[in-house]
Amino acid sequence: MQTLMFPSQLQLEPMRRSSRLLALFGLLVAMSAQAQEPSISVGPGDTFLGSPVPGTEYSVQYTVVMFGLGAQVDAFALKPANRLTSVTSITPSSAWINANQQAIFTVKGVVPSVPDAWAEDIGFRYTNSSGPVTITSHIRGKAPSTGPTTRTYWVGVIPDTDTCPPGSPLLSLHMDNEDHDNENNRAGWIGATISDRNTTFRFCRVDGLQFKPLAATDVVTNHYAVLRLGNTCPNDSVSFSRWFHNQVRDNANWDESSSGDEADLGANDTDLNDALSILHFCLFKSGTNTMTEFPALGFQYGVLAASDFSKAVQTGWIYSDDEDTWGSNGNEFHGDLAGKRIVVPTGSDGRNTTIHMARATQDMRPVARCTVSPTTSGADLVFASFNNNGSFARPGRTLMSYAWRFSAGATASGPGPHTRRLGVGNHTGTLTVTDNLGEQGSATCTVQVTGCNAPVSDGTSSAGRDPCL
Incomplete structure (x- = not known):
């Protein structure tokens, strides 16, 4: 069914549309304003300085990031309940920070003389449509455990x-x-x-x-x-x-x-x-x-x-x-x-x-040197002898110990010789020497045991010899 409009209604309709558009625009403006309310983040939230000696100067740097609309941020120290504040300066004490920008505030002070733990509360205040807002960060420390005047180096x-x-x-x-x-x-x-x-x-x-x-x-x-x-x-x-x-x-x-x-x-x-x-x-x-x-x-x-x-x-x-x-x-x-x-x-x-x-230091580690005999063998089974071969300490130092570790997992001490019974394969002995200051040097000697067909010292074949030694 068609709706008829009288002239007076025809005149009111554009006004109603305009009114609805104005209401919608107002809502969007309000939502935009709310989204762009200034707000900040402050870091660090908590800074622990350890146990510095009373009277030591400290400096803590804060980064304040602005979100939404720009605003002025004031920084200040909140007075502790039982003593004067240890904060001596905050630079700057106030700064305008634009949207999506940051400002750096530096808090300086002198460590207080207290019997135990201490803390300073640092406030960062800005204003939004609801009024002033304060974000608080903390600087903390504690008295040295061995007394307020103990210095450590x-x-x-x-x-x-x-x-x-x-x-x-x-x-x-x-x-x-x-x-x-x-x-x-x-x-x-x-x-x-x-x-x-x-x-x-x-x-x-x-x-x-x-x-x-x-x-x-x-x-x-x-x-x-x-x-x-x-x-x-x-x-x-x-x-x-x-x-x-x-x-x-x-x-x-x-x-x-x-x-x-x-x-x-x-x-x-x-x-x-x-x-x-x-x-x-x-x-x-x-x-x-x-x-x-x-x-x-x-x-x-x-x-x-x-x-x-x-x-x-x-x-x-x-x-x-x-x-x-x-x-x-x-x-x-x-x-x-x-x-x-x-x-x-x-x-x-x-x-x-x-x-x-x-x-800053020369290489003062001791030098390890070792030898093994034989270094190569054609035998299926050999007895190899590992020995120190002139290891030495640096000038002004002395060697205190010789330690061996062999590839099969065995260990030995002393300069040697240390004889090992070895089968076919590659075998190592690592010598580690330690000097009187605790510094170490290492060297590794290797012996290879192959088969029974390698030449022996007279140049003839070892084939048929038992057990190729």
Whole structure:
């Protein structure tokens, strides 16, 4: 049935349509406004500084990312209930952040003197249509377990291989570098460091008081650095730190100690929710108490040093392609600026990092030499004699032990000779010698037993001889 419209209804219909369109437009505007409400993410959510000595300065960097509409973000420290805040500055204290952009806030402070654990709450406040909103992050620490004034001087050196001697934990700090157009690179000696599309630093924890400046006068070619693992740098060294902004999306940073105790890492941290890593270093430049050679630690190792380092046995470097997808990143350098020759902010704005390394010790491993007689036999069965053949320790050291392992699984000790009854096949004996500092060298000797038709020493065939000896 057809519906008739009177003139007055005909005049009202466009108005009704217009009203419906206006209502729909208003709904879309409201939905759009709600979707573009400002909101932020703050990282890290929780930073643990370990057990630094009271009075030690600390610095924590926060990345604030803005979603939706841009807004102003104010940063401030919330006063603890039972003491004054340890925070001395927040830079900047306020920043306007555009949509899909980020800002870096740096919180600095001094570790408080407290009997146990302590915490600082850092607030980041912005305003949306509902009013002010505050996101809180935390900086935490605890008093040293042996007393508030105990100083520790542990440092990390770069092992030649991924093995540290007993009592020296192997520390690994893995940084998930930039995924997009990754430009990581490396050259020369980097020890046990892994550099591919990501970077894994490896250090052996040792007593930092064994290290000293190389000269009384300040010459840059004598500068070197070690990773700070204790709460204090050793005497005659100064501290510096590098912040690395790692891959943001699906970040896979991690760190660990072979001992299972992450306290071995000190204040160094790559396992951060905000994809930021921080490494702390101790830089030796000059001083009154010096050394001429690096200490013998029972393994081959290196330090961080520029390519012109005066004591370098070998040099190398790695290039860390840090995050820059957001158009800016959170890389920062703090402390003694001489450290920038070694851990180098790279690029016009320092958004990437070049880390220089140097092998610091000569190869002082003992040399193992062995001999076996006979080395080749045509016999079905032979008695082979394995013996030390002039193994030696490096100057100033002595050999302490000789250990043999044979391919059939048997073992023996002492220089030899050690006689083995061997059938047809290839057989080995590996001699490992150990010096008085625990360093080792190995050599392998091989004997091949074939059949009964090989020539013997008089040049005649061994066929028919029993048992071919």
